[in-house]
Every structure is written in structure tokens, then in C-alpha cells.
Amino acid sequence: MSVTRELYKFGASSIASLQSRLPNSDGFFFTITKVSDPAYAFSVLVPLAAGIHTLLAADLLVASLVAEWSNTLLKWLLMEDRPYWWVREVELTGLRTPTLRQTPLTCETGPGSPSGHVMGATAVMYVLREWIEHYYIIPHEDLSDKKKRALNLLSWTFLIWAVVFVSLSRLYVATHFPHQCVLGFFFGLMVGRLLVCKTSAWTWWWRRGSWKRLLCISALLTSISISAYWFQRALGIDPQWSVRLAFKWCEHAEYLHVDTTPLYSLVRDSGAAIGVALSSPVHSLLHLERIVQSTINSHWPP
Numbered sequence: 001m002s003v004t005r006e007l008y009k010f011g012a013s014s015i016a017s018l019q020s021r022l023p024n025s026d027g028f029f030f031t032i033t034k035v036s037d038p039a040y041a042f043s044v045l046v047p048l049a050a051g052i053h054t055l056l057a058a059d060l061l062v063a064s065l066v067a068e069w070s071n072t073l074l075k076w077l078l079m080e081d082r083p084y085w086w087v088r089e090v091e092l093t094g095l096r097t098p099t100l101r102q103t104p105l106t107c108e109t110g111p112g113s114p115s116g117h118v119m120g121a122t123a124v125m126y127v128l129r130e131w132i133e134h135y136y137i138i139p140h141e142d143l144s145d146k147k148k149r150a151l152n153l154l155s156w157t158f159l160i161w162a163v164v165f166v167s168l169s170r171l172y173v174a175t176h177f178p179h180q181c182v183l184g185f186f187f188g189l190m191v192g193r194l195l196v197c198k199t200s201a202w203t204w205w206w207r208r209g210s211w212k213r214l215l216c217i218s219a220l221l222t223s224i225s226i227s228a229y230w231f232q233r234a235l236g237i238d239p240q241w242s243v244r245l246a247f248k249w250c251e252h253a254e255y256l257h258v259d260t261t262p263l264y265s266l267v268r269d270s271g272a273a274i275g276v277a278l279s280s281p282v283h284s285l286l287h288l289e290r291i292v293q294s295t296i297n298s299h300w301p302p
């Protein structure tokens with residue numbers, strides 16, 4: 001217990017020092033936090049990707065929903081605090097803590113660990129990186145192996161730096177401790193690898209599955225979410241405990257938003273999963289069209 005307290009104390013001091021060292025950075029960090037919001041992936045990134053390729057949009061949608069769904073369940077399991085309310089709660093026990101500034105993006109209402117922004121952004125960027133490698137780098141015959149390796153390194157470097165900035169933005173708005181961002185990165189990487197890694201048996205499984213199978217999987221995902229809620233209730237744990245703490249310590253009521261609650265995320269993820277299942281016949285057709293097209297291209301001229 002005291003290890004957690006020390007970790008939180010260290011985290012709170014790091015956040016306070018970040019806020020005081022970078023005093024006029026609201027615009028920069030708010031933009032990063034907004035763009036890396038899992039909700040942004042659903043409402044902006046996926047429709048944009050659909051303009052490039054429907055399969056890319058489907059891949060990003062699956063990565064976003066699996067990352068957010070597993071993130072919410074992990075949060076319920078780990079039951080960690082967020083810095084902006086933790087510092088106020090422990091002050092009541094007499095512990096001296098640094099003052100953390102609250103911003104309009106601070107008052108997230110779910111438990112703190114792992115960071116959903118970092119986890120979602122890592123999973124989505126992993127999928128994008130694999131897409132670029134799979135469809136644009138590997139098949140490019142004009143590129144030497146050295147150039148291909150350099151491009152891969154560049155894409156990894158970009159991913160790591162993007163995750164660092166997303167993490168800094170979450171610390172800056174005092175809604176995560178540093179270790180929660182690190183955990184978000186590792187879990188996000190696991191989700192990405194599980195979904196689209198060449199060596200994973202699960203790679204692109206949603207492209208192969210029939211719509212009935214996908215519908216069964218989305219029903220399973222939904223029932224796991226509902227069971228997780230009722231399981232906590234059965235154990236005497238209030239699944240809304242974090243929402244209560246957010247209401248207690250958020251300094252401005254207008255900073256609180258219903259779309260940050262765990263239940264809201266789970267409903268969105270279940271709906272998105274059902275949507276993926278119902279639209280899968282269209283994806284299968286597009287996938288088939290792509291295979292036929294590349295076969296024609298490789299045999300042309302005859």
C-alpha cells in the first residue's frame with residue numbers, strides 16, 4: 001500500500017513540476033489530448049481513413065474499440081486513483097501534497113490506470129504502422145532492403161515520440177500519474193500486436209470471420225461488459241466509485257462530462273463492435289476485390 005502511495009507522491013510532484021515549468025502550454029497539450037481521445041478515433045480518424053480505404057477504416061475501428069473496451073475493464077480491475085482527486089483525498093489524512101492545477105480537460109471520471117488515451121493511441125498507431133509496412137513498404141520493389149529498414153525505423157521512432165507527447169499531455173492536465181501512461185503504452189502495444197502482428201494467430205481475424213461469427217463475438221464482448229459491472233456490484237463494489245470522486249473533487253462542474261464515464265465507453269464499444277459485424281459482408285467484398293485487382297495487376301500485360 002505504501003509503495004502505491006510513494007508512487008503517487010512521486011507522480012504528483014512530477015506533474016506539479018511539469019505544470020510549473022511549462023506554464024503557457026495549454027493550447028499545445030490540450031490539442032494533443034483531444035486528438036488522442038479514443039472518442040476522436042471513432043468520430044474523426046475512422047471516417048477519414050474510410051476515404052483512403054474501407055479496410056483501413058475497419059482495422060482502425062477494431063483497434064480503437066478493442067483498446068478502449070479492454071482499457072475500461074482493466075481500469076475497473078486495477079481501481080487506481082487519478083492525481084487531481086488523489087492529492088485532495090490524501091490531504092484529508094494530513095499528508096502534504098503539491099497543488100495541481102485543474103484544466104477543462106482534467107476531470108475524467110473513470111479510474112486512472114492504465115491511461116486510455118495512451119493505450120488507444122498506441123494501438124491505433126501500431127495498426128497504422130503495420131498498414132504502411134504491409135501495403136506500402138514491403139511490396140515496393142524499387143526500395144532497397146536498407147531503405148525499407150530505415151523507413152521501418154522511422155515509423156517506430158514516430159510512434160514512440162507520439163506516445164511520449166500524449167503521455168506528457170495527460171500528465172500536464174493532471175489526469176494521470178506517469179506509471180499509468182507507461183502501463184497504457186504496454187497494453188496498447190499488446191492490443192496492436194494481438195490484432196495485426198504477422199506472427200499472431202489473431203491477425204486481421206475480423207476480415208476473415210463471417211458476419212454471424214463477428215456478431216457472436218460482439219455479443220460476447222457486450223455480455224462481458226455487463227457481467228463486469230454486475231460482478232462488482234455482487235462483490236459490494238460501486239462501479240461508479242470513480243465518478244463520485246470526480247464529482248467530489250472537480251473544481252468546476254462544467255469540466256465534468258458524461259462521455260468520460262466507463263459505462264459510456266462500454267456502450268460505445270459494444271455498439272461499434274455490432275456495427276463492424278453487420279458491415280463485414282461489405283468488407284469481405286472489398287477484400288476480394290483487392291485480391292482480384294492485385295492478381296490482375298501482377299499478370300498484366302499477359
Ligand SMILES: O=P(O)(O)OC[C@H]1O[C@@H](O)[C@H](O)[C@@H](O)[C@@H]1O
Pocket residue numbers: 037038039068108110112114115116117118170175259260261265
Ligand atoms: O484513461 P484516459 O486517458 O483518461 O482516457 C479514457 C477516456 O477518455 C475520455 O475522454 C474518453 O471520452 C473515453 O472514451 C475514454 O475511455
